[in-house]
Amino acid sequence: MVEYRLEDLARISGVSARNIRAYRERGLLDSPRRVGRSAYYGERHLAQLTAISQLLAKGFNSAHIAEFFAGVRSGKDLPGALGIEVSGWSRPKTLTLNVDPADDDVRVLMEFGLLRLVDGSVEVSDPALAALVADAEDQRRCVRIIAHLARSTDAAIDRVAESAASALAECRGVSSDTDLRELARAVVSVEVDRALRTGLATAD
Helix, strand or coil, rough: CCEEEEEHHHHHCCCCCHHHHHHHHHHCCCEEEEEECCCEECHHHHHHHHHHHHHHHCCCCCCHHHHHHHHHEEEEEEEHHHCCCCCCCCCCCCCCEEECCCCCCHHHHCCCEEEEEEEEEEEECCHHHHHHHHCCCCHHHHHHHHHHHHHHHHHHHHHHHHHHHHHHHCCCCCCCCHHHHHHHHHHHHHHHHHHHHHHHHCCC
16 A cells, blocks of 8 residues: 655645645545654545545635535435435436447457346446446447456456455454445455556556
């Protein structure tokens, strides 16, 4: 886990140490990890500072941002954290694709559970994936990319899942199996995202 002293966090984030302290005092920034008199900040704090800067640039004041962050910390989704009603205009949870079910890429994605066949039509059932594919200029090309990613990462994901399952087996009795699975998903998701950012930066 990467950690930063205050001065390092200020340099990397572009936010002054004075403002970081002020954000912390106002409840915008999570408290750092303390060891004696030393404070250590992590990737979460860096992400929070990025979000704060973006929201300030869009005209939100610190009180609005503090209220928004409090909602996020309590587990609310984005509309809930912002206190707005979005029913009636949100995206559909599934997306029907105009693709051949017998296509190799489509078959692969159905095997992986990323697509499914419903009444002869191919659907993207995952809401987040459906939103990404819906926004793609060329959905067929997007399906090819997703299939390539699924094939390329399948073995590695199986190894990660096995490692996570093994780690969870050691934690049985600490919490319910459902809670442990959700915890594992969250940890693996954060770790994959971090590794992917590093990998993409290296590839550039």
